[in-house]
Amino acid sequence: MNQDQYRILSKRFDRRDGHKLAAxxxxxxxxxxxxxxxxxxxxxxxxxxxASGLRGRGGAGFPAGVKWGFVPQGAETVYFxxxxxxxxxxxxxxxxxxxxxxxxxxxxxxxSSFAVGAKLCVIYIRGEFGWLVDRVQKAVDEAYAxxxxxxxxxxxxxxxxxxxxxxxxxxxxxxETGLINSxxxxxxxxxxxxxxxxxxxxxxxxxxxxxxxxxxAVPWILEHGAAAYRRFGTxxxxxxxxxxxxxxxxxxxVHEIPLGLPFREFFTDWLGGMADGEELKAVIMxxxxxxxxxxxxxxxxxxxxxxxxxxxxxxxxxxxxIIPARCDMVELIQVLMHFYWDESCGQCTPCRxxxxxxxxxxxxxxxxxxxxxDLALLERVCDGMAGLTICPLADAAVMPMRxxxxxxxxxxxxxxxxxxxxEPDSRWARExxx
Ligand SMILES: Cc1cc2nc3c(=O)[nH]c(=O)nc-3n(C[C@H](O)[C@H](O)[C@H](O)COP(=O)(O)O)c2cc1C
Ligand code: SF4
Numbered sequence: 001m002n003q004d005q006y007r008i009l010s011k012r013f014d015r016r017d018g019h020k021l022a023a024x025x026x027x028x029x030x031x032x033x034x035x036x037x038x039x040x041x042x043x044x045x046x047x048x049x050x051a052s053g054l055r056g057r058g059g060a061g062f063p064a065g066v067k068w069g070f071v072p073q074g075a076e077t078v079y080f081x082x083x084x085x086x087x088x089x090x091x092x093x094x095x096x097x098x099x100x101x102x103x104x105x106x107x108x109x110x111x112s113s114f115a116v117g118a119k120l121c122v123i124y125i126r127g128e129f130g131w132l133v134d135r136v137q138k139a140v141d142e143a144y145a146x147x148x149x150x151x152x153x154x155x156x157x158x159x160x161x162x163x164x165x166x167x168x169x170x171x172x173x174x175x176e177t178g179l180i181n182s183x184x185x186x187x188x189x190x191x192x193x194x195x196x197x198x199x200x201x202x203x204x205x206x207x208x209x210x211x212x213x214x215x216x217a218v219p220w221i222l223e224h225g226a227a228a229y230r231r232f233g234t235x236x237x238x239x240x241x242x243x244x245x246x247x248x249x250x251x252x253x254v255h256e257i258p259l260g261l262p263f264r265e266f267f268t269d270w271l272g273g274m275a276d277g278e279e280l281k282a283v284i285m286x287x288x289x290x291x292x293x294x295x296x297x298x299x300x301x302x303x304x305x306x307x308x309x310x311x312x313x314x315x316x317x318x319x320x321x322i323i324p325a326r327c328d329m330v331e332l333i334q335v336l337m338h339f340y341w342d343e344s345c346g347q348c349t350p351c352r353x354x355x356x357x358x359x360x361x362x363x364x365x366x367x368x369x370x371x372x373x374d375l376a377l378l379e380r381v382c383d384g385m386a387g388l389t390i391c392p393l394a395d396a397a398v399m400p401m402r403x404x405x406x407x408x409x410x411x412x413x414x415x416x417x418x419x420x421x422x423e424p425d426s427r428w429a430r431e432x433x434x
Contacts, residue, residue, distance in 0.1 A: 003255075003269070006232065006240050006256055006258050008217065008220050008240050009213065010096070010242065010254065010256040012027065013100045013101065013254075015027070018100050018101060019099065019103070019139065020142070021142040021143065024101075024103035024104070029103050029104070030107055030143075032111060032218070032219040032220075032222035032223050033110050033111050033114075033148060033219070035222060036114055037114060037154045037157055037158045038154065038157070040222075042116075042117060045222065046116075047065070048221060048225070049064055049112075049218060049226075050063070050065025050068075050069070051226035052229040052239070053229075053230060054214065054218070054229070054238070055237065055238075056210060056214050057211045057212075057214045057241065057242075057318070058174075058211030058317065059088070059211075059289070059316050064218075068116050068208060070196065070198035070199065071116050071199075071206045072199060072206060077119075077206075078116050078117045078119075078206045078207070078208070079201065079202045079207040080109065080113040080207070081176075081179060081180065081183070081202070081207060081209045081210075082121065082122070082124065082209075082210060082211075083174060083179060083209050083210065083212065084098060084105075084123055084124055084125040084132075084212045085124060085126045085167050085171075085179060086129075086212070087171040087343075088174070088287035088288060088317050088319055089287065089288035089319065089321075089336065090244065090246060090284060090287050090288050090317075090319030090320065091317040091318070091319030092244040092246075092319070093213060093242035093243070093254050093317075095129060095132060096254050097213060097216050098125065098212060099132060099135060102138075102139035103139050103142075103143065104216045105123070105212055105215060106136075106140060106149075106162065107148075107218075108215035108218040108219050109162065109215045110143075111215075111218050111222060112208070112218055116206075116208050118160070119159065119160060120160070120161045121160055121161070121163070122183055122202075123163070123165065124165045124179050124182070124183060125164060125166060125167055126167045126169075126174075127166050127167040128169060129167075130166075137164045140162050140164055143162070149161070167179075170182075170188050170343065171343035172343060172344075172345045172391070173188035175190045175391050175392075175393070176197055176201075177190045177191040177193065177197060177201075178190045178345070179209060180197060180201050180202050180209070183202060184202065187345075188345070189347050190345070190390050190393075191390070197209055213241075213242055217239065217240075232259070233260055234260040234304050236306050237259040237260060237315075238259065239259060240256050240257060240258055241256070241303070241318055242254055242256050243255050243257060243303070243318040243320050244319050244320065245320045246319075246321055246322065247320075247322025248274060248275040248322065249267070249271040249272060249275060250271060250272030250273060250274070250275055251270065251271050251272045252271070252322075255270050255271070257270065259304040259305075260302055260304040260307070262301075262302045263283070263285075263299060263300075263302060266303060267280075267298075267299075274322075278324045278326075279324060280295040280298075280322065280323075280324065281294075281329075282298070282323040282327075282408070283295065283298040283322055284319075284321040285298070285308055285320055286308070286315045286317055286319060286320070288319070288321070288396075288400060289316060289392075289395075290313050290315075290316045291312055291314070291399050291400060291402070291403030292313070292323070292329075292400060292403045292404055292407060292408075293312070293313055297311055303315070313403070314399075328411070329404055329408040329411050330362060330366055330404075330408075330411050331366065332404075333401060334359065334362045334363055336397075337359040337401065340359075340393065340397035341355035341356045341359040341397075347390055348388075348390050348394065350384055350388045350389050350394055351385060351389045351393055351394035354382075354384060354385040355385075355394070357381045358382070361374050365412065366415060370416045371416060372413075372416045372417065374416050375409075375412055375416055378401065378405060378412075379402070379405065382398045382401055382402050385398050386398045
């Protein structure tokens with residue numbers, strides 16, 4: 001199968017000087033923005049994106065065109081924010097778009113801003129991606145100089161200001177209301193919803209937040225049409241999706257696939273199967289916050305929102321972690337629980353305390369200091385967290401915790417019965433303590 005036929009978002013990743021404006025324009029770049037402003041108008045752009053069925057690629061999979069429609073009609077001031085915080089463990093796809101095709105992200109952001117009537121667009125880039133802040137800023141400068149952004153753009157028909165904002169270095173700043181607060185200069189802590197940002201966000205005005213990959217698909221959709229986009233993927237999960245794959249497979253990295261592709265085919269044809277001497281044990285399909293699947297479950301599912309939900313997990317951000325047979329699942333969940341505990345913003349007691357408890361109980365199990373009751377205690381702590389907090393970070397810890405306990409229970413039971421983990425101080429555990 002020719003895998004290149006599915007490359008909509010990644011088609012320019014190998015392009016020499018692909019990040020520069022001249023190369024982007026030579027490849028037809030900014031044609032969609034010109035057409036959107038000069039020919040189509042905002043309502044038609046919104047309709048086309050809605051018809052394409054493009055779903056948000058930041059994790060929740062909410063349809064982009066529908067979200068844009070939540071901006072109150074007649075709102076005078078609207079803001080658009082591009083979520084390039086990309087901090088979910090296992091996820092590293094947006095950084096490639098920002099690095100190799102920043103103008104596609106800028107053009108998609110400008111069209112999306114135009115569609116919702118925003119005059120200011122903020123691209124919020126994860127603080128640790130310092131070099132990408134420079135990369136995108138240079139591309140934004142080029143777009144201003146070429147007359148695609150700023151005063152006088154399109155003969156005054158659409159003047160958009162675009163700001164590149166360096167993030168504050170916290171996972172929680174990727175949650176959309178945390179991101180908005182961070183841009184405002186406040187602590188990057190989420191707000192209770194409603195109101196949703198589309199109604200009241202940045203400075204109390206309607207604000208649309210979309211993921212990098214979501215906006216990067218928009219120029220292609222306008223150029224080729226919603227029907228062409230729908231030729232990829234399934235009815236409910238149209239289009240293509242970037243998966244960032246880590247773990248001991250032959251071809252790890254970022255792969256673009258049509259949604260609905262059976263995992264088995266992806267694993268064999270795209271990833272080339274496991275590396276020599278490795279055996280598949282489990283798969284985290286969509287970033288560390290989604291439930292883990294056993295190898296057998298993974299092999300029976302397909303990579304789209306509905307199939308993964310039916311399999312008991314989620315597509316999430318597409319951060320796929322391939323787990324080999326040699327992996328100690330209790331050690332892995334200890335690493336993940338440490339992450340959520342460390343990244344909890346601390347506003348909600350169930351999250352602030354619960355993530356700490358989950359981490360400590362797993363840690364003591366691994367030290368050989370656990371007790372058989374600890375497994376029930378882990379479940380009880382999860383029950384006291386799920387769905388009870390301001391934002392979904394607590395659920396993002398609970399979902400993997402519960403699924404590890406359910407699917408790999410014998411490994412927890414062996415520790416709870418008094419066996420000490422063979423290597424409690426393995427490299428991962430040492431790294432997270434340092
Ligand atoms: C704890 C947490 C972290 C998140 N991190 C990100 C992130 O790094 N990037 C992202 O696009 N969305 C992230 N999200 C989801 C955003 O809140 C939001 O749903 C998304 O940016 C909307 O864009 P989309 O509709 O295009 O997917 C996060 C959500 C939570 C709860
Ligand atoms: S759930 Fe956790 S991260 Fe989210 S607002 Fe509450 S304390 Fe903060």
